[in-house]
Amino acid sequence: MPREAPYLTTAEALRARLVAGEWQVGQRLPSRARLAEEYGVGRNVVQRSVDLLIADGLLEGRAGSGTYVRVPRERLRMVRARRRERSLAAVTERGRASAWDAHSDVRVPAPEDIAERLAVSPGDLCVRTHYEFLADGRPVQLSESWEPLALTGGTPIVLPERGPLAGKGVVERMRSIGVHVETVVELPRPARADRTQANLLGIGVGDLVLRIERTIYDTGGRPVETADIVVPDVRRAVVYEFAVER
Known part of the structure; x- marks a missing residue:
């Protein structure tokens, strides 16, 4: 079986931590560099993972500030x-x-x-x-x-x-x-x-x-x-x- 793309694996790991409440709503996530070091991947992999979670409505990026846990919204x-x-x-x-x-x-x-x-x-x-x-x-x-x-x-x-x-x-x-x-x-x-x-x-x-x-x-x-x-x-x-x- 082909191995899942690294950014998908990283995204699922981050998703699990978000669902578990490790970071609260409105809290800033660690930097890309820190997450890349923690998961043993490149920063570009972390960026793609974060972009996926932003698209899913779990995170939001703030220019010049970082990435934050998004306030849940009714869909x-x-x-x-x-x-x-x-x-x-x-x-x-x-x-x-x-x-x-x-x-x-x-x-x-x-x-x-x-x-x-x-x-x-x-x-x-x-x-x-x-x-x-x-x-x-x-x-x-x-x-x-x-x-x-x-x-x-x-x-x-x-x-x-x-x-x-x-x-x-x-x-x-x-x-x-x-x-x-x-x-x-x-x-x-x-x-x-x-x-x-x-x-x-x-x-x-x-x-x-x-x-x-x-x-x-x-x-x-x-x-x-x-x-x-x-x-x-x-x-x-x-x-x-x-x-x-x-």
Whole structure:
């Protein structure tokens, strides 16, 4: 049998000591050099071990200070589901945030990647909306949504969070202008929080997040909205649930 990588062995040894309470919440761990000497490995091995435990939410790194035992955080289970009795676009979320802040910018030129996802030309004008979702007053999810201005411009729903259907969601808003949503496509990818995301979510730079690239299509296959959703891994476990067709 192949021998387990040294950094995994070291990480498991450190994990066991953390679970046993050898270091208390908020306490600083010994230096990389000291841990490397203790386990008979190189500093780079210790670094990879610590990075793994940071990604798992057990430790946190503080620039210029060291590595500390992280305060345990509740990891909310968020279920994104498609049910037979609903349309394909009716994605529900149990345990979703109870409030949100939103800010929209109108007439924003579509970057190349967004233009490709919306099937428009780069530079075509869009409405971009930044969302910060809150639970118990704490940020738990970010989203940046794009809608083609050619689709919603001049209608009451041009601003997603204002007007008669504010906060009703893409499906209901689009239906009000005669656009019927049929399909939602989501592409989840693991990523690391950049500085802006970390500041907004109250997590560390480089912490593990789930980035969900979502695009919503109408019955003709036309993209009507696309969004990048960022979920902090230490706070939310994202689960996909689908009904079995009979």
